[in-house]
Amino acid sequence: MADNKSGIKSNLREYVSAILTAVALALVIRTGVVQAFYIPSGSMEDTLLVGDYLLANKFVYGAPVEIPFTTRHLFRLPALSEPQPGDIVIFRSPVEPGKDLIKRCVAVGGQEVEIVDKVLYVDGERMGDPPQAKYTDPRTYTGQMNPRDNFGPYVVPDDHFFMMGDNRDNSADSRYWRSVHRELIRGKAMSIYWSWASDNRGPYYTGPASLPAVVGTYLWRLPGRVRFGRLGNVIL
Secondary structure, three states: HHHHHHHHHHHHHHHHHHHHHHHHHEEEEEEEEEEEEOOOOOOOOOOOOOOOEEEEEEEOOOOOOEEOOOOOOOOOOOOOOOOOOOOOOEOOOOOOOOEEEEEEEEEEOOEEEEEOOOEEEOOOEEOOOOOOEEEEOOOEEEEEOOOOOOOOEEEEEOOOOEEEEEOOOOOOHHHHHOOOOOOHHEEEEEEEEEEEOOOOOOOOOHHHHHHHHHHHHHHHHHHHOHHHOOOOOOOO
């Protein structure tokens, strides 16, 4: 009987140890290597869509080693590279502490950015739009009215990066709050692991009696909402 109890305790210790090890490894990976992010807005359309879930490489830019379940970090790991023009980067908002943003880096420290009638110039050279970038507003604002369409010239400070959304007419980015400091960089977007379209057609929950219809409709529509063609896509 004593041997059985000893064996049960030993198995329990091994089980708890395995769980704690798995949790610790998950925290290490999330903190310094890979982290999942969700796209809540259309500022990067049509490269990234609302409802995309992506993985970001935090190690490549020197991940901030964070205190678990907080936004505070202790130090940064050595970076393998710096964000380059064309990279899609996740970073902390410079104007909303604790909020993560995702945009495309278009210029780095020392480069001059200018936008003339919606056309982006870096160091005086016209830059082509990303393959899936888009413009949805035929209006063109003067720089005095709105920096969206006419901006600069502006020289990006050292250790800073100029970020813009691919949905150029619908993105709050460096045109409004200038460049992003190196310390705010969190990772580089890698791939989409899940994606589904929103569904606001109802029915909506109005009380216990409506629950079967809401749940039934949700499950019935769920397969049609999944964007299977986007799953596993590498983000460029």
